Amino acid sequence: MTSPDGDLEDQPAVTIRCQDDPAVAVTFRDRFSFDRDSVHYAVEARAPGLSARVDEVVAWIWDSDLAGFLEELAADNRGWDGERTWHTADRDLAVCAVFRSGGHIGLTWTLRPWQGTAGDWSASVTTWLEAGEQMASLASGIRQFLA
Numbered sequence: 001m002t003s004p005d006g007d008l009e010d011q012p013a014v015t016i017r018c019q020d021d022p023a024v025a026v027t028f029r030d031r032f033s034f035d036r037d038s039v040h041y042a043v044e045a046r047a048p049g050l051s052a053r054v055d056e057v058v059a060w061i062w063d064s065d066l067a068g069f070l071e072e073l074a075a076d077n078r079g080w081d082g083e084r085t086w087h088t089a090d091r092d093l094a095v096c097a098v099f100r101s102g103g104h105i106g107l108t109w110t111l112r113p114w115q116g117t118a119g120d121w122s123a124s125v126t127t128w129l130e131a132g133e134q135m136a137s138l139a140s141g142i143r144q145f146l147a
Contacts, residue, residue, distance in 0.1 A: 011029065011030065011031070012029075012031060012144075012145055013027055013028060013029035013030075013145070014027070014028045014029075014138075014141040014142060014144075014145045015027045015028075016107070016109075016127050016129070016138055017127065018125075018126070018127040018128050018129075019104075019127075019128050019129060019130065019134070020128045021047075023046070023047060023048050024046070024047045024048075024125050024126070024127060025045075025046050025047075025125075025127070026043065026044065026045050026046075026109045026125060026127060027043070027044045027046075028041055028042070028043055028142065028145050029041065029042050029044065030042040030055070031145060031146075036061070037060060037061050037062075038058050038059060038060050038061065039058070039059045039146050040056050040057065040058050040059075041056075041057055041059070041145070041146075042054065042055045042056070042057065043057050043093055043109070043111060045109055045111055045123055045124070045125045046125070047125045050123060050125065052111050052121075052123035053111075054092050054093065054111045054112075054113045055113075057088055057090075057092055057093045058088065058089070058090065059088070059146050060089060064086065065146075066086060066088075066095070066142055066146070067139055067142045067143035067146060069084075069086040069095065070135065070138055070139035070142055071136075071139040071143075072084075073097050073105055073131075073135055073139075074131070074132070074135035074136040074138075074139050077103065077131035077132045077135065078131075079099040079101075079103075079131070080099050081099075082098075083096050083097065083098055084096070084097045084098075085097070090115075091112060091115060092111065092112055092113050092115070093109070093110070093111060093112075094109075094110040094112065095107055095108065095109055095110075096108040096110070099131065100128075103130060103131045103132065104128050104129065104130060104131060105128070105129050105130075105131050105135055106126050106127070106128050107126065107127050107128075107129065108124055108125070108126045109124065109125055109126075109127065110122055110123070110124040111123050111124070
């Protein structure tokens, strides 16, 4: 399930909770922009025993769009074979989508900052959502967040 959130300062945020285990979640927050060409934001992943955050993920206007990727998944709610993937230009955020019977989509969110540097790390969580309305709601929420 997805929900628009607001923190104490009423900043925009979107949280994706796994319908199978609500303790597993991904939150987009702390959006800001230096110019008209990009939007910067933080992504947090949580699961039992895991809490990870990547600051300054960048969405460039000329890159493939996360909201567009999610909208395509929502539109293809009858399913597909294999995996569909998306990632930022810097590859610090990646999403892998799979379809399972019963009309559910698994989104594996991978956070991987500082690639190629000493001390780099990665963390992944998987959220399961209904293929129709929940995916459409997520796509809409992300589009509004990144606007």
